[in-house]
Amino acid sequence: MENSTLYDIAIIGGGIVGAATLYKLQTRNPDLKIILIEKEDHLAAHQTGHNSGVIHSGLYYKPGSLKAKNCVKGRHELVAFAKEYGVDHDVCGKVVVATKESELPFMNKIFENGIANNTEGIEMISAAQIKEIEPHVVGIGGIWVPCTGIIDFVGATNKMAEVALAKQSASKVVLGEEVIAIEDKDGNHVIITDKQKINTRKMIFCAGLQADRMAKKDGVKLKEKVVGFRGDYYELTDQAKHKVKNLIYPVPNPDFPFLGVHFTRMTDGEIECGPNAVFTFKREGYGKTDFSMKDTCSALSYGGTWKLFFGNMKFGINEYRRAFSKRLFLKTLQTMIPDLTMEDIKPGRSGVRALLLSKDGDTRDDFRIEHTDNSIHVLNAPSPAATASLAIGEYIAEMAEEKFQLK
Ligand SMILES: Cc1cc2nc3c(=O)[nH]c(=O)nc-3n(C[C@H](O)[C@H](O)[C@H](O)COP(=O)(O)OP(=O)(O)OC[C@H]3O[C@@H](n4cnc5c(N)ncnc54)[C@H](O)[C@@H]3O)c2cc1C
Known part of the structure; x- marks a missing residue:
């Protein structure tokens, strides 16, 4: 017609x-x-509709990049829009937590990025200050980011x-x-x-x-070419919800384009933990075994995908093991909240991220x-x-x- x-x-x-x-x-x-x-x-x-629901601060992005400029500008506009039109949101702040000495240099680096990107109010905090904000978290130092929030996207x-x-x-x-x-x-x-x-x-x-x-x-x-990376979430059970007040993030691994598994209080009151990052065989598939011949052939016939796999083999295998093992997922979460137990988490939803991948295996x-x-x-x-x-x-x-x- x-x-x-x-x-x-x-x-x-x-x-x-x-x-x-x-x-x-x-x-x-x-x-x-x-x-x-x-x-x-x-x-x-x-x-x-499948993301973490976080209003990001601007902490992580290379100063001068489109991400850095648009994240800070967009965050201010998004919060103003949400206030004006009654979209559910809460600028509740987050903590970034270092749990090992080796993470401190990169934590300092993202703090400097945050300053360069005009992320308001960020502060380096001690292990004791982390505990005041999130009593169940154990870290050796962290960053308090008051302008991070949550929203119903x-x-x-x-x-x-x-x-x-x-x-x-x-x-x-x-x-x-x-x-x-x-x-x-x-x-x-x-x-x-x-x-x-x-x-x-x-x-x-x-x-x-x-x-x-x-x-x-x-x-x-x-x-x-675009390739899809699925991220699975767990949710905290009702009995464990008191262990997380707002948002708790690890120091990201600088070699990967993801922020690492984190705890997020959502606007509906649920608390999610995730997402991991596994290559997916279906770009818009949300189940662990979803498969599309078209998407799989497209990804596997592309040299960039294989270069990405070979360059990140250990990380990829670990992510796959963790996708199918609740115990391994829990172990990652316990690096920040050691008193979390198997009974505290249950499987949740998933999302798929679109990554633009170059022929040499670099994610843009x-x-x-x-x-x-x-x-x-x-x-x-x-x-x-x-x-x-x-x-x-x-x-x-x-x-x-x-x-x-x-x-
Ligand atoms: C697991 C996960 C967690 C994330 N967490 C956060 C977060 O906390 N904070 C944050 O800021 N960002 C986060 N992101 C990133 C953020 O969600 C994306 O950057 C953003 O949603 C991209 O929006 P988009 O409109 O470009 O894409 P999409 O939301 O994917 O929309 C694209 C639309 O195009 C439609 N479409 C495609 N092809 C056609 C066609 N042929 N005809 C008609 N329609 C078509 C699709 O159906 C789809 O609805 C996360 C992403 C994921 C996957």
């Missing part, structure tokens, strides 16, 4: 980055007719879309329609979904785990957003992109206004 409306912009992907882009573009340009197309029957169905995504649509009645969100092809027509584009054809002047792709495939469909020659750390004459592609938006979403949305809106000559 061909839809006769010509939209000014189509946004493909209704995670928090797509929704924030819609919100920013529509707020800055109330006359634009924008359509957001999401393949699932609700927004925030993949990375956004699904609620924030829905609210961004709702506020944007209220500004322009001709704009629209369509759910349950997968973009399968793109054609050019009379200088514009026809987006072919599994249900209809949508005409648009310009396109913005925010497709998360499918970013590389969408780029290919739009004729962008991308050297990297920073956000990556590129444009052609007619489209913008969000190619890499890993953590803290949910925290940074409103800043990323503004960055994309400015890029669109300039490159698409919207103003």
